[in-house]
Amino acid sequence: MLELQNLSFQVSDNTKGQKEIIKDINLTFDDHAFIAITGPNGGGKSTLAKLIMGIEQPTSGRILFNGTDITGLNITDRARLGISFAFQQPVRFKGIKVKDLIALAAQKQPGPTQNQAGPASGQDTGAQAAFATNAAFQTSQARTNLSSACDYLSQVGLCARDYINRDVDSSLSGGELKRIEIATIIARNAPLAVFDEPEAGIDLWSFSNLIKVFEDLHQTRDNSLIIISHQERILNIADEIVVLAEGNVQARGRREDILPELLKGTEGCRFYKSITPPQTAGHGI
Secondary structure, three states, X not given: OEEEEEEEEEEEEOOOEEEEEEEEEEEEEOOOOEEEEEOOOOOOHHHHHHHHHOOOOOOEEEEEEOOEEOOOOXXXXXXXXXXXXXXXXXXOEOOOEHHHHHHHHHOOOOOOOOOOOOEOOOOOXXXXXXXXHHHOOXXXXXXXXXXXXXXXXXXXXXXXXXXXXXXXXXXXXXXHHHHHHHHHHHHHXXXXXXXXXXXXXXXXXXXXXXXXXXXXXXXXXXXXXEEEOOOHHHHOOOOEEEEEEOOEEEEEEEHHHHHHHXXXXXXXXXXXXXXXXXXXXXXXX
8 A cells, every 4th residue: 555645846947936846745645546546737746756765765754664764765775665656757778688678677686786787877866766667676696587588578469570679769769659658567476566657659559559558457467557658548557547637636436426527628537627727837746
């Protein structure tokens, strides 16, 4: 179970002092839940996901995971506890092959890392977070069975023969990187997987395949899914939908109750009538 208690997050604004991005949010996500978080651009959705993973630290409030206060834990420690994270823009790794990245993700026990390739030079904290998430479960001796790695790639619509020995670098398109990243999440099989707009950069065929991946993850495994998304097809397979706007939870409920209202658009949706139009997004939200 994941609990967000009175969670707030502020950033410095050169013109207005402190800008509040997340405003005293209280949310509980049960085990084996499939929650979609949606809302207008600039509403704080990606920031909330980063707070859960530890990429950002809250200004106030607490985050509990299975009863443990993880508010002060770093990214790696949260990964060890069983939280995975997939970015809007997947990270490229210098000197590591697809099969090795999946091998890192699939390990079940944390261990020391030696001579391990890191994020490409100049990558931001997002790259460090992605690397920590995958590296947290590497052991010096363990290797993923090649056939398993191929299966993970196949699940996301990639021909393993064409990708298994490729480097995770600029030779891969954004869509290819996104699918490889999702394959690592499947391999990791963490109790909680957080996806930040997984549809970004995905073509129509791959998106249809992605929907099936999420359905299978939810139906065949015990882990929980939190997905940040604007896509109706993703919202339509979630158990619950959370509507986040202007840093506040505007609504939460069963898909059957929330989605029809959202489909009315910003003019007709009662969840949006009480908020002002979103301004230019900032701080990665």
